[in-house]
Amino acid sequence: MPNTQQVMRGNLGADPKYFPPKTRGDGSVQKAYLEAMVYRNRRIQQPDGSWADSPAGPERVTVKFFGQNAELLNAAAFKKGDAVVATGTLGEPDAYISQKDNMAHARTVIIGDTLSSDEIRYQQKARFEAQKSQQQTADHSEGASVAQSSEMAAGPDPWDVDGMGNMPQQDQAAGRTR
Incomplete structure (x- = not known):
């Protein structure tokens, strides 16, 4: 046999x-x-x-x-x-x-x-963890959007120079902030 x-x-x-x-x-x-x-x-x-x-x-x-x-x-x-x-x-x-x-x-x-x-199982686990992380990041960014909305209602941000959320940039040629 x-x-x-x-x-x-x-x-x-x-x-x-x-x-x-x-x-x-x-x-x-x-x-x-x-x-x-x-x-x-x-x-x-x-x-x-x-x-x-x-x-x-x-x-x-x-x-x-x-x-x-x-x-x-x-x-x-x-x-x-x-x-x-x-x-x-x-x-x-x-x-x-x-x-x-x-x-x-x-x-x-x-x-x-x-x-x-079992490399297939390890790859499946890594893919699952990545999807889980992306979902948590998406949930976190939705929460951040709500927080930004409430901050805007509280008043203007003195560091928001151009109204788009950008920080002041250094003018390297002149060595000053614009």
Whole structure:
């Protein structure tokens, strides 16, 4: 049966755990090992057409790297919250006992080939932040227009030389203000 390539796109749920290579007592060498938890929020469409977070919470996948891949990824210094894309093949699931309900559960495991920053998500976030900033600037300038209107009603500004809101300019040739 062929191995199917798996792709997991999400955020690191914790700082990756790294275990460096070591020599065992019998002389054999244990390869480096890195384990990353990738979380992906699942959205479910409601009957009214709106979208909401899954009541089961985010999908959690453990991605395991061995050997040189683990060493290189450790040097990349990924940290909790980073948007990432992990690829690899499906591994044996990790079994654990939930502390919430004391029930046995299993977590999907991917034996990782690659782990990289999700540049598309970072660009989307930057675009969203820029739009948000532009909206705040527009809201602020509307507020400034209202403030200018109230200042004009209070009386003329002695520094408004030409009536257009321009400050006095220096005449560089004569060295005086005009």
